[in-house]
Amino acid sequence: MxxxxxxxxxxxxxxxxxxxxxxxxxxxxxxxxxxxxxxxxxxxxxxxxxxxxxxxxxxxxxxxxxxxxxxxxxxxxxxxxxxxxxxxxxxxxxxxxxxxxxxxxxxxxxxxxxxxxxxxxxxxxxxxxxxxxxxxxxxxxxxxxxxxxxxxxxxxxxxxxxxxxxxxxxxERGLQSYKLGAIPDTAELLWIKAGATLYPATHERLDQSEQYIQMNGSEVFKHAVRSMVDSSLHVLNQVGKTPADVQLVVPHQANLRIIEAVAKRLNVSMDQVFVNIQEYGNTSAATLPVAIAEAADAGRMQPGDTILLTAFGGGLTWASGVLVWGGK
Missing domain, CATH: 3.40.47.10 (Thiolase/Chalcone synthase)
Structure with missing residues (x-):
């Protein structure tokens, strides 16, 4: 099933x-x-x-x-x-x-x-x-x-x-392999500190703007590229495929430089990579489904195509999966 x-x-x-x-x-x-x-x-x-x-x-x-x-x-x-x-x-x-x-x-x-x-x-x-x-x-x-x-x-x-x-x-449709993970002791690299139970939203914390997203961009970049590439190769290997077998890579739309670095290390052309960050920016958990929908509407994915999904985010978390496109 x-x-x-x-x-x-x-x-x-x-x-x-x-x-x-x-x-x-x-x-x-x-x-x-x-x-x-x-x-x-x-x-x-x-x-x-x-x-x-x-x-x-x-x-x-x-x-x-x-x-x-x-x-x-x-x-x-x-x-x-x-x-x-x-x-x-x-x-x-x-x-x-x-x-x-x-x-x-x-x-x-x-x-x-x-x-x-x-x-x-x-x-x-x-x-x-x-x-x-x-x-x-x-x-x-x-x-x-x-x-x-x-x-x-x-x-x-x-x-x-x-x-x-x-x-x-x-x-043979849908997600065929996946790998999920997280990097310990990296929460402070990308977080919203104040507003929940560990750091309640006190006047002092609000004055320090701790209710907003805080990010160490350079550290996140390094972790993102490494984790997305390693997990992508892992899930492709699980189904006996290589990046050359992929019709379309749909990455998390965090930063164009991250996407380009991942594509380069996977040795895939940017023509094989779906990019829409120019229109939406980083919409966190929405980037992958928005990109999937936009790619499908544009005819970039055909039934039976092998699609590589890969993402990285706060936690720090990472994930990749191999999807076979097409309905039931």
Whole structure:
């Protein structure tokens, strides 16, 4: 039994924040941002718009493509680090918005790797026979957690959501191999320090801007390239393939220089790599499903194609997987 992706969808807020607009907010410029990240613009939620809203928008598109009704869903999973609420899960709110009355609900937090972590878990559930139709969203509302005076972070991130429908199939489709991991003692390299139980949001911590994303970019870069390359080679080897056998690499869209470094070490042409960071920036757990949906809509993936997924994020976490594209 396998878990095929039978539907996909993506959503980005209407509001677009360009590099030129950021020049008016923080000490930066378009050349500096593009040369270091490859980002030209990013999307920002409207007032009152939340992660569940974007998830539901992307989910409706995915459900329509798959021909699945909300009440047919057995499970809804939302991968996110920016939930609507601490309690209940964002998936519970998505269930209500969709009317998916028969679905179980849960969230997955593995930062930028969340979608791939969740994909591996959902695939195992479908193979085990416990569920047959699953909605998996990767969605982030990162903008409220940005310090708009910190040019090392505020120029990088954006808001978006992607969704896929997974269904049981006997065909060789879906995730065929995966490797998940994390690097101990690296939490402080990419984190939001204040606001939870370890460091409550006191006045003193808020005055120090500890409620915003903080990142050691150079250290994250080094860990990211090494982990994405090593895990990619591992999962390809698991299914007896090499990078030359891959039709498309879909990496986490964190930084264009990271993506180019990974491609170079895997010895694959950038023509084989899907890149959309210029439009969305880094949308954390949303980057992979948004990229998958965009690549599918553009005809970049055909039934039976071998797709390499690879990601890296806060934790520090890393993940890679080999996907065979096509419905059931």
């Amino acid at each position: 396998n878990a095929a992706i039978t539907g996909w969808g993506r959503y980005a807020p209407d509001r677009v924040l360009t590099n030129q607009e950021l020049e008016q907010i923080v000490d930066t410029n378009d050349e500096w941002i593009q040369s270091r990240t490859g980002i030209q613009r990013r999307h920002i939620v409207a007032e009152g718009q939340a992660t569940s809203d974007m998830s539901a928008r992307a989910a409706r598109i995915a459900l329509d493509k798959a021909g699945v009704k909300p009440e047919e869903l057995d499970l809804i999973v939302v991968a996110t680090t920016s939930p609507d609420l601490l309690l209940p899960s964002t998936a519970a709110l998505v269930q209500t918005k969709l009317g998916a009355i028969n679905a179980g609900v849960m969230d997955m937090n593995a930062a930028c790797c969340g979608f791939l972590y969740a994909l591996s878990a959902v695939t195992a559930m479908i193979r085990g026979g416990g569920v047959g139709k699953v909605l998996l969203c990767g969605a982030e509302t990162i903008s409220p957690f940005l310090n708009w005076q910190d040019r090392n972070t505020c120029v990088i991130f954006g808001d978006a959501a992607g969704a896929v429908i997974l269904e049981a199939t006997e065909q």
